[in-house]
Amino acid sequence: MAKSGTRIQKKNQAAILEAGLDVFSQFGFRGSTIDQVATKAGLSKPNLLYYFPSKEAIYTALLAQLLEDWLEPLKALDRDGDPVEELMAYAKRKLDMSQHYPKESRLFANEIIQGAPRIGDVLKGELRALVEEVSDVINGWAEAGRIRPVNPYHLVFTIWAVTQHYADFDVQVRAIMGDVDPFDSAERHLDDMLRQMLSV
Amino acid sequence: MAKSGTRIQKKNQAAILEAGLDVFSQFGFRGSTIDQVATKAGLSKPNLLYYFPSKEAIYTALLAQLLEDWLEPLKALDRDGDPVEELMAYAKRKLDMSQHYPKESRLFANEIIQGAPRIGDVLKGELRALVEEVSDVINGWAEAGRIRPVNPYHLVFTIWAVTQHYADFDVQVRAIMGDVDPFDSAERHLDDMLRQMLSV
DNA sequence: CGTTGCTTTGACCAGTTGGTCAAATATTGC
DNA sequence: GCAATATTTGACCAACTGGTCAAAGCAACG
Numbered sequence: 001m002a003k004s005g006t007r008i009q010k011k012n013q014a015a016i017l018e019a020g021l022d023v024f025s026q027f028g029f030r031g032s033t034i035d036q037v038a039t040k041a042g043l044s045k046p047n048l049l050y051y052f053p054s055k056e057a058i059y060t061a062l063l064a065q066l067l068e069d070w071l072e073p074l075k076a077l078d079r080d081g082d083p084v085e086e087l088m089a090y091a092k093r094k095l096d097m098s099q100h101y102p103k104e105s106r107l108f109a110n111e112i113i114q115g116a117p118r119i120g121d122v123l124k125g126e127l128r129a130l131v132e133e134v135s136d137v138i139n140g141w142a143e144a145g146r147i148r149p150v151n152p153y154h155l156v157f158t159i160w161a162v163t164q165h166y167a168d169f170d171v172q173v174r175a176i177m178g179d180v181d182p183f184d185s186a187e188r189h190l191d192d193m194l195r196q197m198l199s200v
Numbered sequence: 201m202a203k204s205g206t207r208i209q210k211k212n213q214a215a216i217l218e219a220g221l222d223v224f225s226q227f228g229f230r231g232s233t234i235d236q237v238a239t240k241a242g243l244s245k246p247n248l249l250y251y252f253p254s255k256e257a258i259y260t261a262l263l264a265q266l267l268e269d270w271l272e273p274l275k276a277l278d279r280d281g282d283p284v285e286e287l288m289a290y291a292k293r294k295l296d297m298s299q300h301y302p303k304e305s306r307l308f309a310n311e312i313i314q315g316a317p318r319i320g321d322v323l324k325g326e327l328r329a330l331v332e333e334v335s336d337v338i339n340g341w342a343e344a345g346r347i348r349p350v351n352p353y354h355l356v357f358t359i360w361a362v363t364q365h366y367a368d369f370d371v372q373v374r375a376i377m378g379d380v381d382p383f384d385s386a387e388r389h390l391d392d393m394l395r396q397m398l399s400v
Numbered sequence: 401c402g403t404t405g406c407t408t409t410g411a412c413c414a415g416t417t418g419g420t421c422a423a424a425t426a427t428t429g430c
Numbered sequence: 431g432c433a434a435t436a437t438t439t440g441a442c443c444a445a446c447t448g449g450t451c452a453a454a455g456c457a458a459c460g
Contacts, residue, residue: 030231154389161365
């Protein structure tokens, strides 16, 4: 997407996307201004618009890039692996993403909360198909007696909800837990929860 | 808050708050306009501003009203009740709120994701104290051997995350599950999950 | 009926917003 | 060093934003 171009183009496009992530993830699309993004990227507004044709273009570029990273871990679920370990590894990976890429998580959350006007099709298409596949795998595991029977959709939702909570509601989590880092204990909790829920 | 006044005042104030909930929960504070709220409330912009002094005032009124309803179920946790039933009843109540008041949930989510600029103090004060109390109760139950030992903070976060997910990410949940109503199966899943996690 | 106070509105304002454009400035390849 | 190209900028614009205000409409009470 942002491949071609001179060094300076690459540098500025990257700076814009990073700044855009900062701003959009905090204020949502409508709540953000080009000027905010430009300033944070160290550019003037017309200069930013030399690299991206519009505010919308920056936002959709971010969203497209994000969606790839978002769907990828789900694809890594291996039906031939150990069921409990596979699911716990997936959850752990999602939790790591919340810890290390919280802005991406919040950008996504903002978009979904606002009704997913730009990625509704991806949700109903690619994501839905992917979850259906995963659902089959989980059901297979359950039928083979390798995990407790669970509703696979809600299991996936639960993993998403819990892991993303630590990114999206970070400020609330920290307000409640104080100075303790939430992620260490969160990982143990998640581990325990899934093991308890899935072990036969 | 909106008690005094004539019938017409009450009617219009209520209409404004309802419209404000609609708009703010979808677009966040900065992404919403007074005009949107006014139109949705069936009023002209100056007329709306006759009842509320500013956009901010509508928003904070909503937030204040919301916070009460939000904290109340937590207070209802009874340390003398049956531990598993108490926690499951709390989770069920939160899930019901997600089902019947999704906009409230999304308004809250928007505010938190954007850094809780207006309710940071409540989070660090009242909410934190409340969760600390609940945490003591849960720890007490665990020490008495009435539930499995769990990290009480993360247990509470898990209940919040999972239940609110069905309101905040409603569009994603429905995109994936299709025409099936998520809430019936979600309730069973939540029930099963908590029982599995907490039963000794 | 008329007056008093509540309600509604059109016109308006200053600041912000997304976006344009021509001109100025840097960079690059020769 | 110079021409071609890429980058940056100040000035600008129309639309929109939150908010004001004086005047008009309306209800109710005597």
